[in-house]
Amino acid sequence: MLLNADRLDLLARIAEMYYESNLTQDQIAKITGYSRSMVSRLLTEARRQGVVEIRINHPMQRRRDLEQALQARLGLDEVWVMVRGTLAHNEMLRRLGILAARFLEAHLHDYMTLGTSWGTAVYETVNALQQRSFRGIRVVQMIGALGTPNPDIDGPELARRMARALTGQYATLPVPLIVDSEATRKALMQAPHIQRVVQYFHHIDLALVGVGTVEPEYASLLRAGYLTTEQLEDLRTAGAVGDVCAIHITLDGTLVDTPLTRCIMGIDAATLRKVPIRIGVAGGQAKALPIIAASRSGLINRLVTDEVAATFALRALEEGLPSYDDTTNSNHR
Structure with missing residues (x-):
């Protein structure tokens, strides 16, 4: 009403x-x-009616030992690792979002351009932002919309929510995430109304991104209905273990090049790597190898994660990264 x-x-x-x-x-x-x-x-x-919002700020315990180890092994600028304890996955994501929001807020200042992707971890981070007033803040949607059944976790709504929380302006990218051909992508990216948004990509000071996986059980793009099982398997066959902004990457951080990846609408890897602060937010065992890949690719240079993902990532690094065939075989067992 x-x-x-x-x-x-x-x-x-x-x-x-x-x-x-x-x-x-x-x-x-x-x-x-x-x-x-x-x-x-x-x-x-x-x-x-939302006139009053009650926020419970749980004390966020961190694993400093894992933070230091991951930062050193992955060459990241900053790492925060949340103590997870016995939290279920959904509650872990909510708490991780609170920690990531505090991390993000520590880097905010007037006249910044912020970029955002999509997903539950990014949603929880934006949802946990404290209402603050900045001058000259602009939030830019960095990848096309997925049109998911839950619009709250999609790029346009996340850009709007973040802008409202920081009393800033926002710019959405009015295209789907994946188009039908490389030619369509090229034509759309050159359209004047798209170019106006794309030009903001080159001025982003801080990017907030999720880190995706290609494990079928946890692959967000598959669950959202944006990829078919066959398309996901093609990406896995090409060596992908995860993605940042739908830019798929291998364990060693190499970009995956397939017909599908050439149809992605959004920021490209070279432009994203030029963003000074690139915060990845991801938790859980399934995100361990994607976190390593994202760090090695340079698509993130800061990380907020939980102790489960951190522990499994360090174990993989200490034991020697498995080959893609090993991870593929284990996923099919």
Whole structure:
């Protein structure tokens, strides 16, 4: 239900007295002339309508030993590793997003251009950003939209949400992630309304990206219906173990070149590598090898992850990276 400005103002005034002035509901009732039960209902409505947002900031414990080891082994500029404990995957992602938001906020300043990709980890990071006011902030969607059943995790909505949180402007890339041919991609990328957005790519100061995997059980592009099982297998056969901004990469960080990868709409690897701060956010065992690949490719230079992904990544590095055939065979067992 849409509320008029007067109703929203009333909800805000009641909420301000309760949450900011620390008045009791009885005190608010006496001041406003409403009954105590009415005050209680208005406070509930304020939360339901988004006038009040309650955020619980859990203390984020970190594994400094894993951070130092990963930073040294992968040549990254910064690494934060979250203590996961017994958290289930969804709760891990939510907590990881909170940690990544604090990491991102530490690098923000006025007159920045920010780039964002898509996915659950990026969504959780954007969702955990504290409302702050910056001058001259612009947020740019770096890859085409997926049109997923859940638009909250897609590029256009994430760019808008991040811009709102930082009181900035945003620019969306009004194209699908994958088009039908290389010729179509070339034509679209040269269209004036697309070029206006693409030009922002060269001015991005900080990029927030997820790190994808090609393991069928966890491959976001497959789950979103953007890749078929056959297309995913073609990428695996070509050596891909993961992706950043749908740029697929091998274990040693080499870019994968297939007919499909030439149809991706979005920022290219060379441009992404020129972004000064490139923050990858990913957690869980399935992201261990993709994190290594993303780091070696130069597509990320900072990482926020959990202790599970960090431990498995370090184990792979210490034992010697498996060949792609080894990972393929293990995935099919």
